[in-house]
Amino acid sequence: MGTFSIWHWLIVLVVVVLVFGTKKLGNLGSDLGKAVKGFKEGVKTDDDETTATAKIETDAAKGETIEGEVKEESKT
Numbered sequence: 001m002g003t004f005s006i007w008h009w010l011i012v013l014v015v016v017v018l019v020f021g022t023k024k025l026g027n028l029g030s031d032l033g034k035a036v037k038g039f040k041e042g043v044k045t046d047d048d049e050t051t052a053t054a055k056i057e058t059d060a061a062k063g064e065t066i067e068g069e070v071k072e073e074s075k076t
Contacts, residue, residue, distance in 0.1 A: 017025065 020028075
């Protein structure tokens with residue numbers, strides 16, 4: 001009684017398709033895929049920035065010269 005058989009899941013799937021339609025479900029799947037891809041890219045970018053910051057801190061701790069450009073903040 002606590003578990004569903006394959007027939008229960010098929011009936012639920014048919015009802016969902018009838019209620020929402022295949023086009024709307026396809027769009028939902030596509031949007032979900034884009035969101036997951038964007039999330040993965042965001043996490044990867046964050047990891048890259050963290051790694052770069054850690055390298056700069058390590059180089060500074062060793063006494064090595066860090067090349068860069070100084071920019072003034074504009075006060076508007």
